[in-house]
Amino acid sequence: MTLAVDSLRADLSAMLDSTSVASDAAVLAALAVDDKVPATAVAPTTAEQVAPVLQYASEHHQGLIARGNGTKLSMGAPPRQYDIALSLREMKRVTHYEPADLTISVEAGMTFGEFQTLVGQNGLWLPLDPRGGPDATMGGIIAANAAGPLRQAFGGPRDMVLGLKIATTDGKIAKTGGRVVKNVAGYDLGKLLTGSFGTLGVIVEASLKLFPKPPERATFVMRAGTLGIARELRRGILRSPLDPMRLVLLDSGAVALLESSSPSDVQAGAELWVEVGGSHRVIERCMLELKHAAFAVGATLARREGAEEAWGKVSNLALWLQTKYRDVTVLKAALPLAASEEFLSYAEQEAEAERVRLAGFAQVGVGVVHLCLLQETMGANVTGLVLRLRRSANGLKGSLVVEHCPLDLKNQLDVWGSDGDDLPIMRKMKSAWDPEGVLAPGRFLGF
């Protein structure tokens, strides 16, 4: 643990090309996680270079955090130990791509933007809208199982990963799954790695399933006014034959935040944003159905042109709000979907009582509710508020994770709040993959 920085760097330089090992203070500072600056940073260019770094970290008890562009690193508890930043940004090759098969294999460091551009040339896409947007890396998206509102229609990364190549702490490269769309050979270790936040091994390459892009897309904004009407709207849409791509309820705080550029909209209450895709005829039909649904509950409907920018913000709340507010806390509650509005309503009341500004974005078709707390009043008891919200989520048989918050708050909270009876098994899982506990120490579930 007390390895001299110089010898750490020298050892890593000997293993990698010395240019792949960073020692510059400014470079390292930029790689800080929760204000903790690593002693060194490495940027291997091949999977074969990643594995020995992990083995080295394990043998020398060096805390290592794997990263792409760092768009999701504010998720997780502060690291217990952080010596090596392992950047995968130098690994962005496409190792296999067969557009006609709708399959692709890419290295972990390729950005989502680069990826979508590449497959977009063949009319394909990966229907995800993860936090980090185009800057997120493929490895990071999978490691965080990062899905946004598009999950409504397409599921998340766990449903799109066909196979993974993983570097492990014993210095090996292992493969799980394959490149074909259907495969039940062996344990699906890819599922374990997806959403493991770099705590079991490091994803170095992924094979993914691709999807044809819808010919047209359209976003409709349904002005519900109240959460009660929004709930009726949600029920109507989920019972209708429609299959929306995105279905997000914005509470009045969220509407005001999103529309801050056009003050005329600020008085608006809750809105349900619905995106549909398909041919022109299909979209016309969807509009008709949505009109009926809106009419039935006395809501209004308007087509929203150029909605992609707004969707970009909605799927990237923490990074978007960070540019506007100093202290931003983003909570993610995962609930039975029918509890979304009730939970949002409770959160509004609680936030108001604490005089904390709240913006709620609820993926009401899947039960994922993001609450953004914008702390304007100093001294507001945000910790207490978060704990009450978590209790409420747990009461609804859901969970609540702090996805982003100021460090002082993070130091007072268990960001994951995990307490299931499978936790001991998960702990054993962690030890089996990372016996020395060097991968993102302390960051996930307290492991």
Place this chain on the structure above:
Amino acid sequence: MKPSGLAKELAGIVGKDGVLWNPEDLMLYEYDALSSLRQPDAVVFPRNTEHVVQIAKAALRRNLALVARGAGTGLSGGSVATEGGILLVFSRMKQILEIDLENQRARVQPGVVNLDLSLAVADAGYYYAPDPSSQKACTIGGNVAENSGGPHTLAYGVTTNHVLSLEVVLPDGEVIRTGSSHWDRPGYDLTGLFVGSEGTLGVVTEATVRLCRKPEAIKTILAIYDQVADATRTVAAITARGITPAALEMMDGFTLRAVEEATHAGYPMDCAAVLLIEVEGLKEAVEEHAEEIEAVCRENHAREVRRAKTAEERDLLWKGRKTAFGALGRISPNYYVQDGVIPRTRLPEMLDFIGSIEKKYDLRIGNIFHAGDGNLHPLLMYDERDRDQTARVMKAAKEIILQCVEMGGSITGEHGVGVEKNDLMPLIFSETDLELMARIKNLFNPLGHLNPGKLLPTGKMCGELRGGTAAGGMV
């Protein structure tokens, strides 16, 4: 014959009527749809999770293998106690515990029959998406163990995409609940690990699964071809056009004739192959896709393209498809079903290859494919009394699977590894990959007594298909 000490102990847990120990009773449990393999020492029918816990503890104390079984429709020997021991049969745990339509999910016991779940929610306009061909018999527990697929998984995903949470009894009798009834519970995705683990990590005693809303419109298209290659090219062309049908199945002429004789579904008797294609969704989208698909079929020289005009016609076509294995059983004493996967663009090549294998080994091979996702089911006909022919079938089946691997595919798409292919695992996984899987297995099942001899290689000669009666297809 007197009940053994084991039978008495099990009867103490579940009652006398919940245990079988007479050899003539056990005989019924010595096989699955792969083959007749071995009898268990006892069969026990738990009625609740606590029973399973007690049985697991008894197995542990007695150092006996513990194997879970649903309906025994599996095709890789997964639910047979190939090393003896206790066979846990879930036919008395078949309650649908909760249907929650508002949240689009259901909580079921493992013995619930796949189709029964869909039927239970059909009137409300919902269904359970994974639809293995054996769905009238197979159980959700078995589906979870094998990560079962089915024709309609092309658009909707396989079992793993539809399971939210599991209650699992671990080999030491501990009960855990994985995942949750909604998305994204923080933690490792143990649900995803358990699905498809073939009963080697724990015994599933309850599952929470997603329910899907029935589509507004369904169109079923039958495209008929005089050349097999035209059919396979159509499959690639449909995928390339950016259309994802709900199902895209292929049957060759040989299989079709057997199917038609058995079911009178209206399949042509004189063609080389058909595609059975289904599109679902909004009626506007379905109409557009159906037209586009029909155009693609014609461009690729379909002799005739038909649409099912009524629900009855559709059901009949599907009945033909889903009972095809049985139909072939009528014309051949035995058959071996291979289950391989290839990238779907390689289908034309693969069919040529299978044709050449047929000639090389002087066999009849019927082809039924989930063509849309490149999942092949060649059926190799034989008569097990003909030892030479049986040996040729085994060689041919192996060459086909090697070709799947060669093309970048997999050794199994949906039937599982079981005892059938565990020694083929090294064809697609390195020693490191397998060692990692073994490490995971040891975490849950350190003594290896839970469904022993399945999934991971047992150290026999690599890449050797089991010969003789072990692979003699049961019908």
